[in-house]
Each structure stands twice: as C-alpha cells, then as structure tokens.
Amino acid sequence: MKRSVLIYQSIALITLAVAFILFWSFSKGTPFVESGLTFDETAADSYSVLQENLYRMVPILLGSIFFSIAIAFYLEEWLAETSWIYGIIAQQITILASIPSLLYGLLGLYFFVLQSEKGSFFTHALTFVLLVMPITIQSTQKAIRGVDISVREAAFALGANRWRVVVDHVFPNAFPTIVAGICTAISRVLAITALIIIVYIWKEHTLQSGDTFNIPSSVIVLLSFALLSSVISSFLEKKTNLT
C-alpha cells in the first residue's frame, strides 16, 4: 500500500518535471535542439552520418542487455561459486563495471567523432557493448543473489529442477531489480551519447584542420589507473575477507 503510494508520487513528480522542461523549451524556442549553432553543408552531412551510426546501436544495445541477463543467470545458477572460472569471470566483470562511464565515453568519442571515417560498425558496437554489459551483468547478479534462499529451497523441495526454479521463482522475484539495473545501464548510454553529440558539435565549430587531439593516449592512461585501482580494491577485499 505504502509502496504503491510512493511509486505514484514519483511518477507524478517526474511527469511534472518533464512537463516543465517541455513547456520551458517550447516557450523559449527549443534551446536544446537549436542551440544557435548552424552547420555548413558538409558538416550537416557528417552529422547525419553520426546520427545514423548512433541509431544503428539500438539493436546492439537491446541485444547486449538480453545477453547480459542470460550471462548473469548462467554465472549465478549454473556455474557454481566455487568454480575457478566463476572467480575469474566475476573479477573481470567487476573491474569493467567499476570503470567510470566517462572513460568509455572518451573511447566512444574517439571511435565515433575523431575517427569517424575509420571507425567501423564493429568498433562502435564494441564501445556500447563494453559500456552496457558489465554493469547489467553485475546488477542482474546482485538481483539474483537477492532472492531469498528459502524460496529456492521450497521450490526444490517440491521437486522443481534448476530450470523450473529459475523460470518460476528466481526470475519473477528478481525482475524489478533487474529492470532497475537496465535503467542504470541505459542512463549511462544516454549520458555518453549526449557527450559524443556535444563534443561533435564543438569539434565541428572550433577545430581547425591541422589541430591534433590526444584523447586516445589520455584514455589509455586513465584506463590503466582505473584498472590498477580496481585490482587494488579487489585485492584488499579478498584480504579483509580472509581475516
């Protein structure tokens, strides 16, 4: 009862906020869309290429979300926690998920904007998959672990096999948390897309031919720091667990 009231309240608040933004933007002549920037013809051309590239990522995104959920269920339900493979995969996922999305954004920037001629569909897809999959897998894993062990035991005791337990009990119980995780992943993607578009516009207007960008090297430096920090944190975690 109380929970549903809270949900309605938050829906109302969000609707109000969206209505306000829409009203504000229309009354001011859509400042988000027409930011006073105008493209010359060639720039507009390459902008539509960028748009197309981004739209082509939608099926990739949906696919990788679906795949991530499947992976998380496989890891948690079928690959036992004691298995050494589980440990290795879980650690890799943790490291990838703990890298700030900004760094993936820079990666995306490199492939989508700065290397737009060279960047292939594959590299674009890889950027988005890297952005979405680790965080979705991790949140789904947490959702699966959050399902009460007693529910599983009750189902097993009635004679349900592993598959039935997952389909009938674990998935329905974990579903709201899984959706919340997907929302987080999508918001990451949206933020990065916004970043790519903004930097693209900025680049088209300020960058003269002959200017060089050193984003790739700085990305590598930042990525290695992120990797180092997550390795250290997982090492510390293991050490504190032992004592």
Add this chain to the structure above:
Amino acid sequence: MQSRKTDPILQVHNLNVWYGKDQILKNLTFDVLPKQVTAFIGPSNSGKTTLVRCFNRLNDLALNFKLTGQILYKGDKLYTPKLKASKISRQIGMIFQKPIPFHKSIYENVAYSARLRGVKQSTQLDTTVEESLRKAQLWQEVYKDLQASPDILSNGQQQRLCIARALAGAPEILIFDEPCEQLDAAETPKLEAIVQSLKNRYTLIFVTNKRRQAARVSDVAGFLYDGELVEFQQTEQIFTNPKDKRTENYVTGRLG
C-alpha cells in the same frame, strides 16, 4: 501398533555428513517404517535438520557438502549420480520452519506442485487443490477466495498452505522440519492434528526441539546429540524408559 512385517521405506546405513571440515552427522544407522510418525529430537545444532535434508537431497545445494554411507529409499540408493534430486524431492515433501508461500494466489500455490508432477487438466487440478486444502484443514478458511494472495493469511494458515502445497505433489514421505517454531500457541495443536490425520496415508518425519510435542505426535523417536544418534526406538520407551543416560537427561530437561 505397527506391523513388523512391513518393509522400511527409508534405510540409513553408516551415514556420515560433513560441511567442509565439520562433521555434522556421525555414523547413523536406522530404518524408517512407512505410515507412521518418526520424530527426531535433540538440542539445536545436533544435526536434526541436516539429517532430514539428506532424505530429499536438499543438502546438494550446500557448498562443501560431503556424504558417506548409504540411504536407501524403497530399497534403491538415494545418492547415485543417475538419480536426479528433483525426482526424489517430488516423492519426499518438506515443510520448513518458516512458512514460505510463493508470490502467487492460494490456488496457484497449491496447483504448482500438482503441475510439477504433470497434472494439466483444469478439472483435475481443481480437485487436487480442494483435496489438498481439505487434508491440510485450510479449505474452510479459504474456499471463498482461492485467487487471493497468501499474504492475507496468518502465519499458521500460511504453514497449512505449505502443507497443502506439499500434499498436492502426491509425496510418499512428508518431512516436517520444526514446523511450529514460528507459530503461535493456538496454531500448534491444529498442526499436530493434521499430522495425526495424515499418518495413515503418508510416512511422516517430524523434527522438533520440543520434547512434549515429539511425545504427543510420534510413534518412533530418535534422539540426536552432537551428530550422534544416541537412541532410536518407540516413543513411549524413549520418554519413559530411556536406555542412555544422555537421553534420560534430555527428556527430563537436564540437558539441552
């Protein structure tokens, strides 16, 4: 009271169980005869729950679980790689300490285990649900609205719903693992009455740490202490004339 001729439904030979390095059960040997109530009593951490979880292979889920010795169910080995745990738990039902209704309607909760064993026709499902709820003595309280969520039921009613759900799976053995632990005083006699009424159709195994309850409901009782089966015999014997000093201390309240 019981026929000596009947074959035991469960035979346990030299059962040892470890969780990692801790030995939980030490060299247990006994037979469970069909259509009577076998109780296991003992202080907490004596291995009662671990023992009954061996019967429906629920321990398979635990990490580092290791078992030696043999359990025979109707003469067949319970622990062989060929036999799936789900097949066993369909024939050996279990009621837990805490009532665990699923997030489905009352009807769907009971129908779930019937569906698991392959019942598909809706008329057959209806009769199974009604029969099971009647056997669990819950029908009178819920028949008006079977589509209601079990959340509206009291703790005791939920536990009876779990009994109905287990019965709908048509098990041969029904294990009660301290089923009254979380129930209020008024519900306990109802549950004991259900146990008595089920006795002539099912084999019942009853785990409890309440001595008097074991004396009331069971025909045969086993006293577990620190993983050992100290004594296993007729309930009357165990409570009035125990052979072992430790059993005597426990049933008289000096131990545990």
